Amino acid sequence: MNTHNSTTPRPPTGPHPRPQPIFELAHAGVTFTSRKGKDVIAVEDMNLTVNSEEIVSLVGPSGCGKSTVLRVLAGLQPLTSGDVWIGGGTRKPGFAEVAIVFQKPTLLPWLTVRQNIFYPVRALRRRPDRTLNERCDELLDIVGLSEMADRMPHELSGGMQQRASIARSLILDPKILLMDEPFGALDALTREDLQLDLLDLHARTRKTILLVTHSINEAVLLSDRVAVMSARPGRLQNLIEIDIPRPRGPDCIADPDFQKYAAHIRTDIFGPRYRKEAHA
Amino acid sequence: MSSPTPFPPVLRRILLPLGTFCAFLLIWQWASNAFDVPVYLLPSPIDIWIGGVKLGPVLWTHTLETLRTILIGFACACAVGIPLGVLVAVNRTVSEAVYPLIVFLNAIPIIAIAPILVVIFGTDMTTRLIIVTLTCFFPIMVATASGIMETPAEMLDLSKVAGASRLTEIFSVRLPYAIPFIFSGLRIGVTVAVIGAVVAEFVNADKGLGYLVTSATAQFAIPTATACVVVLALLSVALYEAVNWTHKLFFNWSVRHDDKP
Incomplete structure (x- = not known):
C-alpha cells in the first residue's frame, strides 16, 4: 500500500500554486454478496487522493476492481466500508x-x-x-x-x-470526469487518435480525469499518476508518478522515460504472478 | 455482377405478390367452374364479388361499425396496456401482485367468456369494447414491459449519473427505448382486435361485419358471408399496415431495429 495523500509536483505548464485535492477514497472497500450468500471482495482498503486538474489512471488485471472504484465515485455503487469524499465547495x-x-x-x-x-x-x-x-x-x-x-x-x-x-x-x-476504458472498444488507430485528442482537451479544459484503462501505454501517455491495482481482492498496489513534461504528443512514446515507466508498471502488474509467495 | 432485373426493386416487391394473388384467384375461379362446386360449399371469387356488391352501402355501414369497435377497443387496450406494462416492469411490488391476475385473465378463452359478458354488461357497445380490449391488451402490455425491462444497463447508469429522477429516467430513457417493442405489441394487438370485434359481434350485435356473417350464414347466403370475411381480412391487413406506417412516420429511428425484438 502506498501513500494515499502524496503531493504531486506539477510539470511547469499552467498556473498551479498548490495541488488541491478534489476527491478522496479513504480505506474504501466494496464487498458484493453473491446469490449463494458468499461474500466477494471487489475492492479492499483503497486509499487514493486525486488533485484538481490531474489525470490519474487506474490500471490492473481484470477483476481488480478498477471499474468498481470508478462506479463508487460516479455514485453507482455504494461503499461497504471506508469513505469517499468528493469536494470542492x-x-x-x-x-x-x-x-x-x-x-x-x-x-x-x-x-x-x-x-x-x-x-x-x-x-x-x-x-x-x-x-x-x-x-x-x-x-x-x-x-x-x-x-x-x-x-x-x-x-x-x-x-x-x-x-x-x-x-x-x-x-x-x-469538476470531475470519470472514464471507464473509454477507448477500449475502438480500433487501434482511432484509439491513438482519441488519446491525443484527450490530451488536447485536458490542456484546454484542465478537467480532473480518472481513467480506467487496460492499456499501460495509454495510462503512461495520459496520466500524471498511475494507480496500479492488484486483483482478488482489489487493492491499490502502487502509485506511480509519471514525470513526463506536458504538452505530450505521439513522440512521447519513444522517450526512454516513457518506456521506463511502462516497464515499471508492467512489473508491478505481472510481478506477483511469478512470485506468488512474495505477495502472499 | 447480378443479372439485370426487369423491374426496379420497389415495383418488384409490389408486382410479385400481386401476381401470386391474382394467380390464386384465377385458379380458384377456374377450379369452381371446372368442378362445378356448389356455391353454398365454396363460392367462387366472382360469386363473392357479386355477394358483396349486392349488399352495396349496407356492407359499407357495417364495416364502419366494426372499424369503430376495433379502433375504440384498441385505443382502450393501449391506454390500459402501455401504462400497465410500464408499471409492471418498473415496480416489483406491482409486478408480483398484478401479473398473475393478468396472466389468468389472459388465459380465459375470450369466446367462452363473451356470452357471459353480454349477460353482465348488456347488449350494447360497452360489452363489445370490453371484449376487444380484453383480447388485445395483453400483447401490448407484455411488449411494453419487456421493452422497459430490457433497457440496457449502461443507459440506466448514464441517466443515474446524470442525476435523473426515477420518473425522468422512465420518460427519457426507458420509454423511448421500449418504442420498437411497443410497436411489435401494437402490430399483434391490432390483428387480435379484429378477432375480438368479430367475436363480440357474433354474440351480441345488430350491426357490424360479425353480425352480417352470422345473419347471412343463417340464410345460407354464403357468398355474402364470405364477402364479409374478405372485407374483415382486408381490414386487418389495412390496420396492420397503418400501425407500421405510424411507426415509420413518427419513430423512424427505431425501425431498423425492428427485426431484433
Missing part, C-alpha cells in the same frame, strides 16, 4: 459535478448528436439556454463533430460516437 447535481464516459458510447439512438450532448441537461429537467447552446457548439467543434450535430448516432462511426459521448460528458462543465 457545494455539490452540484448530475453531470455538473461528476460526469462519466463509458466504454460504449451509450448515445441514445432516438436523439440526434446535439440532443444527446444535451441529455445531462434534460436529465436535470432543465432547458438548454443560450449559454448551453454556445457551449454545445464549442464542444462539437472541439471533438470535430460540428458537421454531424443533427445526425442520428447510428450514422456515426464508433470513434465519432465516442467523441460525441465525451462532448456530452463536458456539457455541464463538471
Whole structure:
C-alpha cells in the first residue's frame, strides 16, 4: 500500500500554486454478496487522493476492481466500508459535478448528436439556454463533430460516437470526469487518435480525469499518476508518478522515460504472478 | 455482377405478390367452374364479388361499425396496456401482485367468456369494447414491459449519473427505448382486435361485419358471408399496415431495429 495523500509536483505548464485535492477514497472497500450468500471482495482498503486538474489512471488485471472504484465515485455503487469524499465547495447535481464516459458510447439512438450532448441537461429537467447552446457548439467543434450535430448516432462511426459521448460528458462543465476504458472498444488507430485528442482537451479544459484503462501505454501517455491495482481482492498496489513534461504528443512514446515507466508498471502488474509467495 | 432485373426493386416487391394473388384467384375461379362446386360449399371469387356488391352501402355501414369497435377497443387496450406494462416492469411490488391476475385473465378463452359478458354488461357497445380490449391488451402490455425491462444497463447508469429522477429516467430513457417493442405489441394487438370485434359481434350485435356473417350464414347466403370475411381480412391487413406506417412516420429511428425484438 502506498501513500494515499502524496503531493504531486506539477510539470511547469499552467498556473498551479498548490495541488488541491478534489476527491478522496479513504480505506474504501466494496464487498458484493453473491446469490449463494458468499461474500466477494471487489475492492479492499483503497486509499487514493486525486488533485484538481490531474489525470490519474487506474490500471490492473481484470477483476481488480478498477471499474468498481470508478462506479463508487460516479455514485453507482455504494461503499461497504471506508469513505469517499468528493469536494470542492457545494455539490452540484448530475453531470455538473461528476460526469462519466463509458466504454460504449451509450448515445441514445432516438436523439440526434446535439440532443444527446444535451441529455445531462434534460436529465436535470432543465432547458438548454443560450449559454448551453454556445457551449454545445464549442464542444462539437472541439471533438470535430460540428458537421454531424443533427445526425442520428447510428450514422456515426464508433470513434465519432465516442467523441460525441465525451462532448456530452463536458456539457455541464463538471469538476470531475470519470472514464471507464473509454477507448477500449475502438480500433487501434482511432484509439491513438482519441488519446491525443484527450490530451488536447485536458490542456484546454484542465478537467480532473480518472481513467480506467487496460492499456499501460495509454495510462503512461495520459496520466500524471498511475494507480496500479492488484486483483482478488482489489487493492491499490502502487502509485506511480509519471514525470513526463506536458504538452505530450505521439513522440512521447519513444522517450526512454516513457518506456521506463511502462516497464515499471508492467512489473508491478505481472510481478506477483511469478512470485506468488512474495505477495502472499 | 447480378443479372439485370426487369423491374426496379420497389415495383418488384409490389408486382410479385400481386401476381401470386391474382394467380390464386384465377385458379380458384377456374377450379369452381371446372368442378362445378356448389356455391353454398365454396363460392367462387366472382360469386363473392357479386355477394358483396349486392349488399352495396349496407356492407359499407357495417364495416364502419366494426372499424369503430376495433379502433375504440384498441385505443382502450393501449391506454390500459402501455401504462400497465410500464408499471409492471418498473415496480416489483406491482409486478408480483398484478401479473398473475393478468396472466389468468389472459388465459380465459375470450369466446367462452363473451356470452357471459353480454349477460353482465348488456347488449350494447360497452360489452363489445370490453371484449376487444380484453383480447388485445395483453400483447401490448407484455411488449411494453419487456421493452422497459430490457433497457440496457449502461443507459440506466448514464441517466443515474446524470442525476435523473426515477420518473425522468422512465420518460427519457426507458420509454423511448421500449418504442420498437411497443410497436411489435401494437402490430399483434391490432390483428387480435379484429378477432375480438368479430367475436363480440357474433354474440351480441345488430350491426357490424360479425353480425352480417352470422345473419347471412343463417340464410345460407354464403357468398355474402364470405364477402364479409374478405372485407374483415382486408381490414386487418389495412390496420396492420397503418400501425407500421405510424411507426415509420413518427419513430423512424427505431425501425431498423425492428427485426431484433
